[in-house]
Amino acid sequence: MEVDGQMVYAQIPDFAFIGQDSNLVTNATFAGKAYVADFFFTSCPTICPIMTKNMLKIYERFRDSTNLLLLSHTIDPKRDTVGRLHQYAHNLGVDSGKWFFVTGNKDSLYEIADDYFNVVIEDPTLPAGFDHSGRFVLVDPQKHIRAYCQGTDSVAVKKFMEDIETLLDEI
Amino acid sequence: MRFNLILFLFFLSFILANCESQPHRQGEILYQNFCANCHMDDGSGLAGNIPPLAQSDYVRQNQGQLACIIRYGMEGAIVVNGKTYQNPMAGIPQLSEFEIANIVNYINQAWENDYGYLQLKAVREALEKCKQ
Numbered sequence: 001m002e003v004d005g006q007m008v009y010a011q012i013p014d015f016a017f018i019g020q021d022s023n024l025v026t027n028a029t030f031a032g033k034a035y036v037a038d039f040f041f042t043s044c045p046t047i048c049p050i051m052t053k054n055m056l057k058i059y060e061r062f063r064d065s066t067n068l069l070l071l072s073h074t075i076d077p078k079r080d081t082v083g084r085l086h087q088y089a090h091n092l093g094v095d096s097g098k099w100f101f102v103t104g105n106k107d108s109l110y111e112i113a114d115d116y117f118n119v120v121i122e123d124p125t126l127p128a129g130f131d132h133s134g135r136f137v138l139v140d141p142q143k144h145i146r147a148y149c150q151g152t153d154s155v156a157v158k159k160f161m162e163d164i165e166t167l168l169d170e171i
Numbered sequence: 172m173r174f175n176l177i178l179f180l181f182f183l184s185f186i187l188a189n190c191e192s193q194p195h196r197q198g199e200i201l202y203q204n205f206c207a208n209c210h211m212d213d214g215s216g217l218a219g220n221i222p223p224l225a226q227s228d229y230v231r232q233n234q235g236q237l238a239c240i241i242r243y244g245m246e247g248a249i250v251v252n253g254k255t256y257q258n259p260m261a262g263i264p265q266l267s268e269f270e271i272a273n274i275v276n277y278i279n280q281a282w283e284n285d286y287g288y289l290q291l292k293a294v295r296e297a298l299e300k301c302k303q
Contacts, residue, residue, distance in 0.1 A: 042220075042258070043258075043259075045208060045209065045261065046208055047208065049208055049209045049211070049217045049220070049221055050208060050211070052217055052220075053211065053217055053218075056218060088220060090219070091218065091219025091220045092217075092218045092219050092220065093218060093219060
């Protein structure tokens, strides 16, 4: 969006969720860092495994960049307990200080999904009960959204990693 | 005449070559529609959470179970290539015996798997045994 000739980016409001180590994960967790956010659930039979696989590629490429973190929100807090998220992250073999899997109050999760340009709808007619758009969103240290891509599209994700690279050069 | 024969042989070889390189067409399409979300296009699965089908000792050693896994799903811990997996897989009841046979034979030959060929008869018998 442009205001008075100045680019204005959408901003992520403050939040507080619970991470896979039963730790509090808030906006302060990401202070001074960039992060990639997405929305998924562990029992998702459709797009999530592919999204997670692509997030894993981002994780691996930026494993040593201390200025980049990853944040995956479940949209199925009823089934995705802290224990289940812990197991899922542990199975992936990722560092819980770099890639946060969070759960929390359902309304808060769905509301913040909207702020991240992700549409999440509970739809009981679908086999898994949810519909969601599967975007990866890049947030800068000022909490502005700087880039996003379709998390299932590996070509788009490759380009997105270049956007991450560019942002990290700025920090 | 001679020209026609050459042309004929040319087309014949073209058709044969085509069949040769695409032996499991339906199986591949069904795999992409029903399995690839989880097991991935390249059969690699998802680290620790969804087991691989490419170079999977489980697939190689459990040929008689594959049809039942596809139709009825599976749950509980299993070990694939030395790694334990324990997320449940839901069955896919809408696939016919014929479609299941095609998927299995696609998997058996994809990604440098060389796990042989499963006949429709064997798929039928397996499904009869695990009928729920």
